Amino acid sequence: MERTQELFERIELYLAKQMSVEETIAFEKEMTMNSELELEVEKHRELQRVLSDTDTLRFKEKLQKISEEIKQENSKSASISYSLFWKIAASIVILIGVGTLLWNTLNTSDDLMDLYTAYYEVYPVEDVTRGSAATELDLVMKNYEQGNYEKVVAILSQDTSFSLTEQMRLYLGNSYLNLGREQDALKQFEQIRLDSKYSENANWYSALTYLKLKEVKKASVLLRKIIDFDGIYREKAQELLTKLED
Amino acid sequence: MSTNEERKILDGIRDGNEQAIKVFYQNNYSYIKSYILNNSGDTRDAEDVFQDALVVIYEKLKEGSLNIHENVTVRSYLYGVCKNLWLSRLRKRKKMIVDPGIIKENEGTDISISEELEKKEREHLYRKYFLALSDSCKEILRLVFDGKSMKEIASITKYSEGHARKKKYDCKKSLIEKLEKDPMYKELKVTSIKE
Numbered sequence: 001m002e003r004t005q006e007l008f009e010r011i012e013l014y015l016a017k018q019m020s021v022e023e024t025i026a027f028e029k030e031m032t033m034n035s036e037l038e039l040e041v042e043k044h045r046e047l048q049r050v051l052s053d054t055d056t057l058r059f060k061e062k063l064q065k066i067s068e069e070i071k072q073e074n075s076k077s078a079s080i081s082y083s084l085f086w087k088i089a090a091s092i093v094i095l096i097g098v099g100t101l102l103w104n105t106l107n108t109s110d111d112l113m114d115l116y117t118a119y120y121e122v123y124p125v126e127d128v129t130r131g132s133a134a135t136e137l138d139l140v141m142k143n144y145e146q147g148n149y150e151k152v153v154a155i156l157s158q159d160t161s162f163s164l165t166e167q168m169r170l171y172l173g174n175s176y177l178n179l180g181r182e183q184d185a186l187k188q189f190e191q192i193r194l195d196s197k198y199s200e201n202a203n204w205y206s207a208l209t210y211l212k213l214k215e216v217k218k219a220s221v222l223l224r225k226i227i228d229f230d231g232i233y234r235e236k237a238q239e240l241l242t243k244l245e246d
Numbered sequence: 247m248s249t250n251e252e253r254k255i256l257d258g259i260r261d262g263n264e265q266a267i268k269v270f271y272q273n274n275y276s277y278i279k280s281y282i283l284n285n286s287g288d289t290r291d292a293e294d295v296f297q298d299a300l301v302v303i304y305e306k307l308k309e310g311s312l313n314i315h316e317n318v319t320v321r322s323y324l325y326g327v328c329k330n331l332w333l334s335r336l337r338k339r340k341k342m343i344v345d346p347g348i349i350k351e352n353e354g355t356d357i358s359i360s361e362e363l364e365k366k367e368r369e370h371l372y373r374k375y376f377l378a379l380s381d382s383c384k385e386i387l388r389l390v391f392d393g394k395s396m397k398e399i400a401s402i403t404k405y406s407e408g409h410a411r412k413k414k415y416d417c418k419k420s421l422i423e424k425l426e427k428d429p430m431y432k433e434l435k436v437t438s439i440k441e
Contacts, residue, residue: 145322
């Protein structure tokens with residue numbers, strides 16, 4: 001059915017109940033014989049109903065604005081910390097020289113931590129592969145989702161009867177990371193097998209742990225592996241590696 | 247989180263308090279983003295799902311129909327809505343069968359919310375495409391949906407009445423055509439015809 005201005009205006013008149021009785025009857029008859037017209041009227045009716053709810057529309061607009069603001073703030077803070085890194089490194093090299101290597105290390109440490117903060121996101125709960133020991137898992141997951149990492153560690157590390165799946169090791173490792181126990185986190189990530197479907201996740205979180213520990217070389221080796229693997233973390237790994245190498 | 251803090255979050259959302267919503271957004275978006283990136287989506291999907299879930303909560307708060315179980319936080323509820331939305335979208339996109347059992351009941355959502363979410367899917371699309379229109383189209387259509395007459399619209403926009411009518415037609419047509427191009431809209435259309 002061809003859309004024309006005339007057709008739209010007839011539909012609008014009908015929906016606004018501004019047609020005469022005869023016109024309304026004729027239009028409704030036309031609709032019963034033409035399902036395309038009926039569908040078109042339905043679309044207009046729905047459009048009108050949804051978009052006349054200006055409160056909700058305004059709320060959605062607000063969310064879009066907030067999202068843009070957050071994105072801008074994040075990119076600004078990432079570029080500030082990045083340019084700060086440059087400025088500090090350059091000043092040190094030019095002005096002071098070899099004797100101040102200690103300075104350099106200290107300042108870049110802060111920048112590494114900034115990078116860690118910019119890239120670290122807690123590993124999300126993935127429901128799809130949950131196991132069968134539902135009750136205990138539920139408790140772990142609930143605490144993990146709510147950020148009660150101490151509780152997660154307490155349950156998973158003390159209960160020896162509980163055999164840890166590789167996915168659980170990711171949760172445990174992330175919990176350790178959030179509690180500042182980086183070495184314990186690494187131990188968990190390192191136990192995830194190379195051929196496991198979680199291996200890319202394990203490499204990513206290990207790389208971030210090394211970053212937090214200021215072991216840039218080890219982090220870079222892992223980031224290269226992630227780039228070669230070409231999975232979901234590839235883009236982030238490439239970005240991070242570029243920042244580390246510059 | 248205390249009940250008081252929970253209340254503050256809900257009040258902030260209901261009142262459209264930008265600062266409160268921003269804090270809640272910042273604290274929770276990255277979790278959903280990771281979830282969606284780990285489950286076959288991209289960042290645009292994550293943004294859509296997260297915002298649409300907040301819209302669902304906002305609408306329920308406005309209607310006074312938000313039922314969150316006592317021991318469930320707003321955050322867990324939001325995560326539940328996001329996951330329901332995403333799985334339903336994935337299912338449509340891939341036409342794959344997803345086991346409904348993978349949604350945890352303790353996230354404060356139940357089967358009825360899945361059905362409700364399904365009904366609201368088209369509404370999210372209408373808003374999304376409307377907001378992506380040009381500013382001049384948004385302006386004229388806002389006035390139209392607000393029930394203003396063409397005469398009033400012409401006087402507000404400084405268009406001639408004839409031009410305003412033409413503009414309204416062009417903008418509406420463009421909106422409907424954009425919607426129809428979205429594969430998700432087609433999928434939803436089929437469902438509604440079946441009904």
